[in-house]
Amino acid sequence: xxxxxxxxxxxxxxxxxxxxxxxxxxxxxxxxxxxxxxxxxxxxxxxxxxxxxxxxxxxxxxxxxxxxxxxxxxxxxxxxxxxxxxxxxxxxxxxxxxxxxxxxxxxxxxxxxxxxxxxxxxxxxxxxxxxxxxxxxxxxxxxxxxxxxxxxxxxxxxxxxxxxxxxxxxxxxxxxxxxxxxxxxxxxxxxxxxxxxxxxxxxxxxxxxxxxxxxxxxxxxxxxxxxxxxxxxxxxxxxxxxxxxxxxxxxxxxxxxxxxxxxxxxxxxxxxxxxxxxxxxxxxxxxxxxxxxxxxxxxxxxxxxxxxxxxxxxxxxxxxxxxxxxxxxxxxxxxxxxxxxxxxxxxxxxxxxxxxxxxxxxxxxxxxxxxxxxxxxxxxxxxxxxxxxxxxxxxxxxxxxxxxxxxxxxxxxxxxxxxxxxxxxxxxxxxxxxxxxxxxxxxxxxxxx
Amino acid sequence: xxxxxxxxxxxxxxxxxxxxxxxxxxxxxxxxxxxxxxxxxxxxxxxxxxxxxxxxxxxxxxxxxxxxxxxxxxxxxxxxxxxxxxxxxxxxxxxxxxxxxxxxxxxxxxxxxxxxxxxxxxxxxxxxxxxxxxxxxxxxxxxxxxxxxxxxxxxxxxxxxxxxxxxxxxxxxxxxxxxxxxxxxxxxxxxxxxxxxxxxxxxxxxxxxxxxxxxxxxxxxxxxxxxxxxxxxxxxxxxxxxxxxxxxxxxxxxxxxxxxxxxxxxxxxxxxxxxxxxxxxxxxxxxxxxxxxxxxxxxxxxxxxxxxxxxxxxxxxxxxxxxxxxxxxxxxxxxxxxxxxxxxxxxxxxxxxxxxxxxxxxxxxxxxxxxxxxxxxxxxxxxxxxxxxxxxxxxxxxxxxxxxxxxxxxxxxxxxxx
Numbered sequence: 001x002x003x004x005x006x007x008x009x010x011x012x013x014x015x016x017x018x019x020x021x022x023x024x025x026x027x028x029x030x031x032x033x034x035x036x037x038x039x040x041x042x043x044x045x046x047x048x049x050x051x052x053x054x055x056x057x058x059x060x061x062x063x064x065x066x067x068x069x070x071x072x073x074x075x076x077x078x079x080x081x082x083x084x085x086x087x088x089x090x091x092x093x094x095x096x097x098x099x100x101x102x103x104x105x106x107x108x109x110x111x112x113x114x115x116x117x118x119x120x121x122x123x124x125x126x127x128x129x130x131x132x133x134x135x136x137x138x139x140x141x142x143x144x145x146x147x148x149x150x151x152x153x154x155x156x157x158x159x160x161x162x163x164x165x166x167x168x169x170x171x172x173x174x175x176x177x178x179x180x181x182x183x184x185x186x187x188x189x190x191x192x193x194x195x196x197x198x199x200x201x202x203x204x205x206x207x208x209x210x211x212x213x214x215x216x217x218x219x220x221x222x223x224x225x226x227x228x229x230x231x232x233x234x235x236x237x238x239x240x241x242x243x244x245x246x247x248x249x250x251x252x253x254x255x256x257x258x259x260x261x262x263x264x265x266x267x268x269x270x271x272x273x274x275x276x277x278x279x280x281x282x283x284x285x286x287x288x289x290x291x292x293x294x295x296x297x298x299x300x301x302x303x304x305x306x307x308x309x310x311x312x313x314x315x316x317x318x319x320x321x322x323x324x325x326x327x328x329x330x331x332x333x334x335x336x337x338x339x340x341x342x343x344x345x346x347x348x349x350x351x352x353x354x355x356x357x358x359x360x361x362x363x364x365x366x367x368x369x370x371x372x373x374x375x376x377x378x379x380x381x382x383x384x385x386x387x388x389x390x391x392x393x394x395x396x397x398x399x400x401x402x403x404x405x406x407x408x409x410x411x412x413x414x415x416x417x418x419x420x421x422x423x424x425x426x427x428x429x430x431x432x433x434x435x436x437x438x439x440x441x442x443x444x445x446x447x448x449x
Numbered sequence: 450x451x452x453x454x455x456x457x458x459x460x461x462x463x464x465x466x467x468x469x470x471x472x473x474x475x476x477x478x479x480x481x482x483x484x485x486x487x488x489x490x491x492x493x494x495x496x497x498x499x500x501x502x503x504x505x506x507x508x509x510x511x512x513x514x515x516x517x518x519x520x521x522x523x524x525x526x527x528x529x530x531x532x533x534x535x536x537x538x539x540x541x542x543x544x545x546x547x548x549x550x551x552x553x554x555x556x557x558x559x560x561x562x563x564x565x566x567x568x569x570x571x572x573x574x575x576x577x578x579x580x581x582x583x584x585x586x587x588x589x590x591x592x593x594x595x596x597x598x599x600x601x602x603x604x605x606x607x608x609x610x611x612x613x614x615x616x617x618x619x620x621x622x623x624x625x626x627x628x629x630x631x632x633x634x635x636x637x638x639x640x641x642x643x644x645x646x647x648x649x650x651x652x653x654x655x656x657x658x659x660x661x662x663x664x665x666x667x668x669x670x671x672x673x674x675x676x677x678x679x680x681x682x683x684x685x686x687x688x689x690x691x692x693x694x695x696x697x698x699x700x701x702x703x704x705x706x707x708x709x710x711x712x713x714x715x716x717x718x719x720x721x722x723x724x725x726x727x728x729x730x731x732x733x734x735x736x737x738x739x740x741x742x743x744x745x746x747x748x749x750x751x752x753x754x755x756x757x758x759x760x761x762x763x764x765x766x767x768x769x770x771x772x773x774x775x776x777x778x779x780x781x782x783x784x785x786x787x788x789x790x791x792x793x794x795x796x797x798x799x800x801x802x803x804x805x806x807x808x809x810x811x812x813x814x815x816x817x818x819x820x821x822x823x824x825x826x827x828x829x830x831x832x833x834x835x836x837x838x839x840x841x842x843x844x845x846x847x848x849x850x851x852x853x854x855x856x857x858x859x860x861x862x863x864x865x866x867x
Contacts, residue, residue: 040594045831061858063826063845077503099711136737143736172462283521285742307590308565309558313741314713430483
C-alpha cells in the first residue's frame with residue numbers, strides 16, 4: 001500500500017496528453033458560465049473595508065467589524081489524542097483562531113497547506129492562475145458551484161447512473177439534463193458527443209455549461225475512469241466549452257498501484273473545478289472539503305459562502321491543519337496507506353461473501369477502490385419494491401439502483417452495497433439474506449405473471 | 450396556514466434523499482438487520498481518538514472515544530440529537546411558542562446560514578421584501594442577487610415604526626392579497642433586539658402591532674435575534690419574542706451562539722413551522738449535510754455541564770461585559786462627539802449608530818479620508834436598501850476595542866468630521 005502512495009506522489013511528472021488540444025495561452029471567458037443570479041453577488045462592504053488594514057498604521061482604531069469579543073468565549077484550552085496515543089494541544093493563538101470568525105475562503109495556514117499538497121499531487125498546468133477555497137464539506141462546494149453556474153434553461157452533463165445527492169440537487173434547480181450512459185470506465189465518449197450535439201441543435205436558449213463526474217471509485221458504480229478515457233472526455237469538454245466538475249472524494253481510497261491522473265492535472269485551459277474531501281480519510285462530521293480551480297469561478301462560490309455560513313467551521317479547519325502539520329508528508333502517506341489497507345480488506349471480504357452466496361444470482365465488477373459494489377440482479381427487472389418493502393424484514397438493506405438513475409421512473413435491476421462499516425461476518429450473513437430475498441422476489445414475480 | 454404560497458419553485462421541487470430516509474429504517478430495525486445502504490466511511494479509521502477542553506472557569510469537557518465518534522462521523526441533518534433536544538427545551542422555556550407542537554428546529558452552520566436558506570426558500574428574483582431600514586449587511590448580501598423590490602421600513606429609538614409598516618403596505622388591501630402568490634409582499638425581516646446597526650430594541654407593544662399587521666397581510670416574519678442574550682437589563686424584563694406571540698404559526702426565528710459561546714464553531718439554530726423548516730432541512734441535506742458535528746457536540750456537552758443555572762450565569766456575565774463596553778463608548782462619544790453627532794443609547798449588543806447631521810453622506814469621508822485620521826467604521830450607506838442614496842449615519846462597533854482606544858477613536862473621528 002505504501003507503493004501506491006509513493007506512486008501518487010511521483011505522479012506529478014507524468015504528462016501524456018494524447019488527445020488534448022495544445023495549451024490555451026489566454027484566459028477563458030468565464031463570464032459566460034456564470035448564472036444571472038450569481039453575477040449579481042457582490043462582496044460585503046465590510047470585507048472591502050478590511051482591505052484598508054493592509055497598509056494601515058498600528059495606531060488605527062478599528063471600529064468597523066462586528067466581531068464578538070473572544071474573551072467572553074468560555075473555552076480556554078483544547079487537547080486531542082490521535083490514534084497511537086500522540087497528544088496535540090492547540091496553542092492559545094490557534095484555539096483563538098478556531099473560535100472566532102475567519103475568512104470566507106478558509107483559514108489561511110490551512111489553505112496554504114492544502115495548496116502545497118494540491119500542487120504536489122496534481123501539478124496543475126495552470127497552477128499560477130488557480131486558487132483554492134475551503135468549503136463546509138465538498139458537497140456544499142458542489143451545491144454552490146451549481147447555483148453559480150446554472151440558469152434554468154442551461155444544460156448539465158451527468159453520467160447515468162449518477163451520485164444520488166447530485167441528482168437531488170438537480171431536481172430542485174431543474175436545469176436541462178444531458179444523461180450519458182456509462183461502461184466499466186464511466187461516461188462513454190461516443191454517447192457524450194452525440195448527446196451534446198442533440199442538446200445544441202435542440203433550439204434551446206440555454207447552453208451546455210458543465211459536465212459532472214466522479215472519476216475514481218464512482219458512486220454508485222465503483223468504477224475508475226482510465227487515463228485515456230479522461231483525456232477523451234477532456235477533449236470533448238474543450239470542443240463544447242464545458243466546465244468540468246471533478247468530484248473526487250475517494251481519490252485516497254485506491255487499492256492498487258495504478259494511480260490515474262486527475263482532470264485538474266491535465267487542465268491546460270483552466271476549465272476544471274476540482275472538489276476534494278476529507279470525509280473518507282480524516283472526518284466526515286467536521287464538514288471540511290476544498291475546491292481548486294480558476295479564481296473567477298471560485299469567487300462565485302466564495303461570495304455565496306460569505307452570505308450564508310460566513311466562513312467554514314474554524315475549529316474543524318484548525319484541527320485538520322494541526323493534524324496534517326504534526327503528521328508531515330510521511331505521516332499522511334502512512335495514514336492513507338493504513339486506510340487503503342483497511343478498505344481493501346473490507347472489499348476482499350465483500351467479494352468473498354458475494355462469490356459465496358450470489359454467484360449465478362447477481363453480476364458485479366470488482367471495485368478497485370472506494371466503498372461501494374454495484375450489483376446487477378440477473379433475473380429481476382427492478383429491485384426497488386424488493387428492497388424498500390421487503391428488505392428490512394429480510395434483514396438486509398441496500399439502495400435500489402433506480403435511486404441513481406437520471407430517469408427514476410424506469411425499472412433498474414441494480415443495487416448499491418456499501419462495505420465500509422460492516423464486519424466480514426455481517427457481510428456473509430447479509431449476502432446470504434440477500435440471496436434468499438432475491439429468490440423470494442423471483443418466485444413472487446413468477447406467481448404474478 | 451397554507452405554506453406553499455411562500456415557497457419558490459426551486460424550494461417546492463426539493464425531494465428528500467432516499468438514502469437519508471433509509472437511514473431512518475435503522476431506528477426501527479431488528480438487531481439482525483445488515484445495513485449496507487448508507488455511504489458512511491468507517492469512523493474507526495478517523496485519526497482523532499479523544500479530546501479534552503478546559504473551560505475558563507477551570508472545569509473540563511472530556512471527549513471520550515465514543516463521543517469523539519459523534520464529533521467525527523456524519524450525523525442527522527436536523528442536528529446532533531442531544532443538542533436538538535436541549536435547544537428545543539431552551540426555546541420552549543424562553544418563548545413558550547403558542548403553537549409549539551406544529552413547529553420544528555434545525556441546527557445550522559451559524560444562524561446566518563439558516564437565514565440564507567430561509568430567504569432562498571421564499572424569494573424569487575424581483576420579489577418584494579419588507580425589511581427594517583437600516584438593515585444588517587449580511588441580509589442585504591443574501592438578497593442582492595435576487596434584485597428584490599424592497600419595502601424599507603424606517604424606525605426610531607424604539608426600532609421599526611408600525612405606522613411606517615402600515616403605510617408601506619397600504620397600497621394593498623389585506624383581504625385581496627392574503628392568498629395571492631405573485632407581486633405581493635410575503636416576507637418581513639426584523640432584528641427585534643439590539644438591532645444591527647442601530648443598537649435599539651422593539652418594545653412589546655410595537656412587536657404586537659407589527660405582528661398584527663403581518664397577520665393581516667399574511668407575511669412570514671423572519672425574527673433574526675443573534676443579540677437576544679446580549680440585551681442589557683434583567684432577563685425577566687426582556688420583551689417577548691415574536692415567536693412567543695406566534696398564534697398563526699408565521700414566525701421563523703434565528704438564534705445564534707456566536708456572540709456568547711463562539712463564532713468560529715459555526716452553530717446557530719432555526720425554529721419555525723414544520724413545513725418551512727422541512728424545506729430548509731431538504732436544502733441542507735444536499736448542500737452542507739449538517740452543521741459541524743464536533744461543534745455541536747461541544748456546545749451540547751457545555752450546556753449539559755453548566756445546566757440552566759450555569760448557562761444563564763454565563764450569559765449574564767457576557768451581557769455585563771458588553772454593558773461596560775457600551776458605557777465606555779458612550780463616555781468617549783459624549784466627550785468628543787456631542788457637538789458633531791447624534792445617537793440613541795444602544796439597549797444591547799455591540800453597535801453605536803452615529804448620525805452626522807452636518808454631513809450629507811458619510812461614505813466618502815470614511816472610505817477616502819478615515820485612514821489618514823486613524824479610525825475606521827462602517828458608513829451607513831452599507832446598511833441601506835438603496836445604496837445610491839446618501840446616508841448621514843455610521844456604525845461603530847464597541848465589542849473588541851479598549852476604553853483607551855474608544856477615546857482615541859472618537860477623538861480621531863471628531864477631527865475627521867470637522
